[in-house]
Amino acid sequence: MSTTTGPNRRTVLCGLAAALAAPGALAACSSDAGEFQPGTPTQAAPPTTAAGGTPLARIPVGGGTIVTKGEQTILLVQPTAGTVKGFDASCPHQGTTVDPPQNGVITCPNHFSQFDGATGALRKGPAASGLTEVPVRVVDGSVQV
Ligand code: FES
Structure with missing residues (x-):
């Protein structure tokens, strides 16, 4: 031995x-x-809670995470603790999945359009409009789309 x-x-x-x-x-x-890495668009959606949503704890405050629901890719952001918003993660320019916010800015990795990390509003093109909001709600610590 x-x-x-x-x-x-x-x-x-x-x-x-x-x-x-x-x-x-x-x-x-x-x-x-193989483990979920928040903010990496190519990763699978995070584990769901018993209620079928995304655990609030998986969405960094000041950041976000990408989830999928059916064919739709959704960016969940938490600009301040307990405040969650959802956006269609497809860039309005050519449909590339945007990255979760960093320093309050959501950026498209394709042509670098920028959007407000809290509202999804357009900050810089080439995209001509902001991100489309997707209604979400938080129930028992679970974010549901
Ligand atoms: S696809 Fe997003 S900026 Fe072009």
């Missing part, structure tokens, strides 16, 4: 991948690969 005192093979390979900035390799090395 042998004992291992140094880094294992996975640790060495992950370190090498990090050094070479290989994003695909890094994803495979992540200990939480």
Whole structure:
């Protein structure tokens, strides 16, 4: 029986991948690969509560998270604690899914239109209008669309 005192093979390979900035390799090395990452549009919707909504705790105050309902992609934002709004996450310019707000601004990663993080109003084009609000309500700590 042998004992291992140094880094294992996975640790060495992950370190090498990090050094070479290989994003695909890094994803495979992540200990939480596959776990929901708020604010990452390509991730699946977060777990739902028993009431069928998104747990309020999954929406960062001052930020937001992307969820899906059927075919619709929705950006849930919480500008201040306990105040939640929903917006159609499709950019009005060409339909790219916008990113959750950072520093009060929602940005489209495609052509960088910007929208107000609390109201969805247009701040900067090329989009010609703001985000479309989607009615949401908070019931027992669960955000329902
Ligand atoms: S698709 Fe969003 S700015 Fe063009």
